[in-house]
Amino acid sequence: MNSISVRDKRTDPALRHPEKRNRPDNPIQRKPDWIRVKAPTSKAYHETRKMMRDLNLATVCEEAACPNIGECWAKKHATIMIMGDTCTRACAFCNVATGVPKPLDPKEPANVAVAVGSMALEHVVLTSVDRDDLDDGGADHFGQVVRALRASAPATTIEILTPDFKDKPGAIDIMAADPPDVFNHNLETVPRLYPTIRPGSRYFTSLDLLRRIKERVPSVFTKSGLMVGLGETREEVGQVMDDLRAADVDFLTIGQYLQPTPKHARIDKFVSPKEFEGYGKMARGKGFLHVSATPLTRSSYHAGDDFVKLRAAREAKLAVAD
Numbered sequence: 024m025n026s027i028s029v030r031d032k033r034t035d036p037a038l039r040h041p042e043k044r045n046r047p048d049n050p051i052q053r054k055p056d057w058i059r060v061k062a063p064t065s066k067a068y069h070e071t072r073k074m075m076r077d078l079n080l081a082t083v084c085e086e087a088a089c090p091n092i093g094e095c096w097a098k099k100h101a102t103i104m105i106m107g108d109t110c111t112r113a114c115a116f117c118n119v120a121t122g123v124p125k126p127l128d129p130k131e132p133a134n135v136a137v138a139v140g141s142m143a144l145e146h147v148v149l150t151s152v153d154r155d156d157l158d159d160g161g162a163d164h165f166g167q168v169v170r171a172l173r174a175s176a177p178a179t180t181i182e183i184l185t186p187d188f189k190d191k192p193g194a195i196d197i198m199a200a201d202p203p204d205v206f207n208h209n210l211e212t213v214p215r216l217y218p219t220i221r222p223g224s225r226y227f228t229s230l231d232l233l234r235r236i237k238e239r240v241p242s243v244f245t246k247s248g249l250m251v252g253l254g255e256t257r258e259e260v261g262q263v264m265d266d267l268r269a270a271d272v273d274f275l276t277i278g279q280y281l282q283p284t285p286k287h288a289r290i291d292k293f294v295s296p297k298e299f300e301g302y303g304k305m306a307r308g309k310g311f312l313h314v315s316a317t318p319l320t321r322s323s324y325h326a327g328d329d330f331v332k333l334r335a336a337r338e339a340k341l342a343v344a345d
């Protein structure tokens with residue numbers, strides 16, 4: 024058999040990341056004990072996997088090689104990645120494949136609604152690849168998915184984790200017309216590291232997106248996330264927190280960056296659980312309504328439970344203000 028014919032884009036780094044082929048190898052470092060997770064084996068994990076395949080849906084859990092997949096899928100909590108599995112950007116930390124994406128699937132909004140209905144989710148997280156090839160960056164498609172979910176599962180709360188919509192005038196208006204319950208956009212790292220870690224993105228574009236969405240839809244919870252261990256300093260992380268609070272962002276997640284393949288950015292440091300506690304304390308002191316800061320924190324990790332806490336924190340704050 025021709026070996027090329029059995030290569031799989033999901034698992035073959037050379038096929039997933041052709042644009043990274045010429046980068047030097049960064050050997051993968053051994054993880055400390057506090058990062059180890061069990062291999063996924065549960066029945067619910069396999070059922071979730073089969074359903075996503077049957078409905079032709081991608082998940083960021085698989086595409087980003089998330090370490091929490093065993094735990095999350097065992098609870099039938101998955102983050103659905105809409106608009107395909109191929110991204111138009113090539114961030115140095117991200118395991119999602121880069122290339123020319125396929126056209127949008129018009130059946131996707133309905134298929135997402137079926138998947139969410141089958142999993143009987145109280146809270147769903149949807150994300151997407153960057154679609155710089157589309158005039159609106161995919162904003163209208165996000166709106167269609169939100170509308171399909173509101174119609175089919177009105178009791179389910181919706182969280183979306185979006186691209187930055189850089190150079191897509193009008194995208195914010197489209198997004199604001201069908202708002203989710205939680206609008207998440209990750210800054211990912213400190214501004215000094217953008218040229219190497221997020222070269223296709225701009226720190227202030229991302230910050231501005233969060234600020235403008237909150238201005239348009241004050242009832243929406245805004246959320247952002249940072250990876251640490253990429254070479255940032257504690258002072259730089261504190262400055263990003265201040266910038267996010269100035270943009271009225273409610274919820275901050277901070278987790279350890281993990282290097283997916285030797286072609287990705289190297290880990291500068293495994294941040295200790297104690298340092299994460301310190302970041303959590305610092306963020307709460309700066310006034311975020313909710314903070315999750317642990318080595319395995321990811322944007323969508325425990326998102327349903329965190330949404331309940333977020334809503335309770337806002338209610339408590341409003342009660343004090345009355």
Ligand code: SF4
Binds near residue numbers: 083089095096100322
């Ligand atoms: S943390 Fe998020 S991306 Fe990772 S497995 Fe859980 S739901 Fe998926």
